[in-house]
Amino acid sequence: MACAACSDGSDDFADGVAPENKVNPGQMVIRLGRTLSRSGDLAANTRLFQFHADSVGLGNGGFVEEPALTPMGDDRLTFNLGEGVWNFSLVSSREPLEEGTITKPEYSKRAQDCPMYSMRSENNTLQNAPELFTALVDNFRFSGKWQVTDPDYNIDEFVPDRDYTVDAQMVRNVAKVVVRFKSSEDLDPSQQQIFTITNVPSTLNWRGGLYPDKDNPEISAQPLRGAFDVRYETTPEDNKTISDQEFEYIIPAHRGLDYSASEPVDTTTCLLRLNVDFTCLDGTHVVKNNIVLGYAPRVNGVYDVYVSYNKRKLNVEAQILPWSEESADADVSNAEIVTDKPKVEFAYRDTIRIDSRRPVTLTKAGDASWLTVKKISDTMYALEADVTTYEVGHPRSSYITLRDGNLERRIPVTQRPDEGTIEVHETGTVSNREMWVSPPHPTRNVDVTSISGGWKILPNLRVYNTPTGGAGKTENVTLTRFNDSDVDFSDYNKAFGRERVIFMNTETLDTASIWVDNLFIGLTDDIVELEQPEGTTYKDITTDLIKVAGGSRGATISKYPNFVDENYSWYDKNTGLFHFRSLSNPSGDDRYDTITLAHETDPDYTVTLWLDQVIMVNTPEFDYFVVKFTWASKDVDIRVGFTGNPNSQDYHGQTYSMPNVSSFNNKWCGWSQNNANGYNITLIDGSSKQCLRWGGDATGGQGETVFFNAKELNTFPYPGMKLNGLTDAQKNKMIPRVMKLECRAGWYTSGGSGPITCTVYFYRGGTMVQSGTNFNNSGGIEVKRQSFSMSTSTRYNPGEVFCTVEYDRKRHTARFTKGANAS
Incomplete structure (x- = not known):
């Protein structure tokens, strides 16, 4: 933007202008596009908006007017300007803008407080923004005086006191988002693969920033939408689908103070989000929402997004590249940077040759830590990519920048495999x-x-x-x-x-694959249990805890456990489920036996597995239980502890020694017991945790309680458990999987009699908090409560057995049994 103090036409901006378009003194001239293509189209669609300077004394940045622009040649515009200190916001487009596209600022309001452009939606779909260019001029101080230029007609004109010239960077104030579909597996080519992009900032202010704030901008209620038509890359058997489509969108981008930096800091924290709904060959849908795209859209940037679905995993890659300008390589002197390739794609090493009239410097983008640039000569550079950090299937891109004075050219660089170099x-x-x-x-x-x-x-x-x-x-x-x-x-x-x-070629990054089918028969848990029927002769059970994988997924069963009716038991390879008819045991005891299977694909592969038949527990999962005794009068004392747990156990044909059980058995808590207030246990990691705790003595019938911290027992190993990762010292802390506790109570003095009520509370989650002689659960839920009474005259030591709790440390449940005399 320039203004001459006189009309001799000496200003650079007026050169070559036809006589009828000569500029009068005091008129401002705008020349567009020294390095922009189609600058004439930009000039034809340019609007200029005048604001006061930001200083309070100069108008506090408020909007003044939109000066009338007069065309003057292909890429020049002129307008009249009065004395003062001004800010200008210029907006332009190569295509004519529809009426109402640009919102005029409100008089006296600052540029950053006024919306300039907002995206529009049609049919629930966000429409592309126009390709808007903006330029800013700040604190332009313009002064002069009025002079009589024609005394005969008393005509005076404003004459500047000197020549004025100011340059401003014209920036494409939008970003292009390009969504591409990469080769994928298992997708149905008869169905469109749908995606949307949400959290799209929709509005720019008159400073080119996001409105009303870069980090909390207005967000479009509607998304950008797209649907890929896909086809098989080769044959259906190859199971690879590709798409010939790519979707391009133009959205507003924040013009920060450092927008031209390779790694700008003044950017928005509002990131785009990708949502997909892909249809697979089996009719299922891959639905992923709110996948955050990790870069902020940048002015004059292309946001490349690649989407693929392989190995039952959705892959999303994103990169920011410069938006190439068709004639941006030419400056005012028609200088040009010419390279031997418009982009560089390689695996490990490549070169780029440069032809320029003047020396050129080459630098890499700040995010290209994987790329090394080496100068070979003034006209050749070597590029080398790090192959050790390359992730297979995820090409990565950045750019290099060539500079010749004010002339700049960016060359996209992509590291990708050299195909056909491994077999x-x-x-x-x-x-x-x-x-x-x-x-x-x-x-x-x-x-x-x-x-x-x-x-x-x-x-x-x-x-x-x-x-x-x-x-x-x-x-x-x-x-x-x-x-x-x-x-x-x-x-x-x-x-x-x-x-x-x-297999990967470590230099070319190319890969080749073989398919290995790993056959397997085994249990997917330490122990597989079949429920023992109670009150009936059999129970039909299905389980997926026996896994047959690979090949045909089929298996033949040559031996069933002795507690299974083999005439009504089978394996269904289509569902992966084993069906068993579990037979009752007259004695009611738990039992175990083996099943022998052979893989259908490899009959040499036979496996014998242990299965257990158990009477199932009768409580839900819990973390704590509290046993509470109440009575009417006199003094009752309680006695709770582990007892009767074996120090060795035969299981699945192996004898397990468990001396650590002695640290649990017969450690009673309650009045005058050997661990009266309760006791701690030493866990396998060496830490100490409280296991049982007595609430204290109650002598007037208000109730005595003990709480059991069940979850602290769960880390100890048990017979049949996988011991991978445990030290020998930790293995030696083995105790039975099911630990038995007895809850006893009796009268403190002889002659006591009458009913005593026992209530057991089971809790999951939360913490236990003592209140008087009772314990309450805070933050968890009560999953079961059992209450019963017994009349007894037994003294407290040893006391009457009111109930037994057999805690299963694998299932985190228990078998609860009332005492023989309980009602």
Whole structure:
């Protein structure tokens, strides 16, 4: 923007202007687009808005008017300006804007307090913003004087006291969002794969910032919408779908104070969110909402979003690139930076050649920590990407910047594999890439051919050995399956069944896969229990705790447990469920026996597993219980503790020694007992926790209580439990899985008699708080309450057995039994 003090046309902005368009003294001239393409279109669609300067004494930044602009050549506009100190906001577009697109500021209000543009919605869908450009001029001080220029007609004009020129950066005040679909698995090509983008900031203010605030902007009520039409990349058997579509959206972007920096700080914290609804081949839907896209949209930036679905996992990648300007490589002298490639895509190393009239500096973007730039000569640079931090299947992009004085060019850089540089197949075959392994046949051999670099196997749960090799062909590479005992229950679905093992060329980043089907038969829990029927001769039960994986998923059963009717028991490989008819035990005791299975795909693979038959517990899961005794008069004392728990146990054909049980048995709490107030236990990690606690002596019938802190017992190992990760010292702390407590009570003095009421409360969650001689639960829930009475004349030591609680430390439940004389 410029103004000359006289009309001799010497100003640079007036050069080449036709005589009829000469500028009068005092007129301001705007010239657009020294480095912008289609600058004439921008000039034709430009509006200028004049504000007071920000100082309180100069009008506090309030809006004044919209000066009338007069075209003057292709890329020039002129307007009249009066003396003062002014701010200007210019807005432009290459295409004519519809009436009402730009909102005029309210008189005297500041630019940042006035909305300039808001996105519109149609049919519940957010519509693209126009490609808006803005420029700002602040604190432009303009002065001069009035002079009579034609005395005959008494005409005077305002003449500036000097020449004025000010440059302003014209910025595309929007961002482009591009959503692309990458090769995916298991998606239905007959269905559209739907996505939306929400949390879209919708409004700009007259300073080019988000309105009303960059971190709390107005958000569109409607999303950006899109639906990919997908097709098979090759054949349906290959199970890879791609899309030829990409969706582009234009949204407002915040023009911060450092918008031109490679890593701006003055940006919005309001991030876009992606939502998808993909339809799979089996008719199920992959629905993910509010996936936060990790970058703030930037002015003049392209927000690339890549979406894919592989290995039953939704993958979303995002990157910010510069919005290329068609003729932005030419400056006012028509200088140009020419490169031998418009973008660089490589795996490990590449070069870029530069042709420019003047020396060029090359720098990388601040977020490209994985990229190294080395100068070879004034016209050639080497680019090298870090292959050790590359994540397979996730190409990463950034850019390099070339600068020649005021001229700048950005070149996109992407690290991606060089395809076709690695191949793997089973040894002794030409191209077989399908194989199974099992405990009787745990190994397979493959041949690997790697071009231009060595190779390695990516971490997986199919093969535990990870051989490596050099460039060329490596034959008879042995792959060995993981031992079942080395796999945690939580990883069974990842370790067993059919899955790919990926080989990667460590220099070109290319990958090749073989499919390893890992056969498995086993339990998915330490112990599998079938309920023993009570009051009937049998009970039909299904369980998914016996897992058959890999191959056909089929299994044959050669031996059933002796408490199962094999004529009404079977395995359904389609559902993965075992069906058992559990037979009653006349004695009522728990029992266990084995089941023997063979894998249908590998008959050599047979497994014998233990199954237990138990009478199921009669309480819900709980963390604490409180036993409370109440009576009418005189003094009753209570006696609660562990008793009768064995120090050795035969289980599944093995004898377990449990000397640690002695630290629990016969430790009674209550009046005048050996652990009167209760006692602590030492856990396997060495810490001490309270296990039982007595509420204190009550002599007038108000009630005596003991609370049991059940969850503190759960860390101790028990027979049949997997002991992976425990030290020998911790294993030696083994106690029975089911621990028995007795709750007793009796009269303090002889001659006492009458009914005593026993109430047992079971709680889950929260904490226990003592109140007098009672305990209350705070923050949890009561899951069960049992109350009964007994008349007795027994003294308190040893007391009458009112109830027995057998706590199952695996299920966190209990079998509750009333005493023989309880009513």
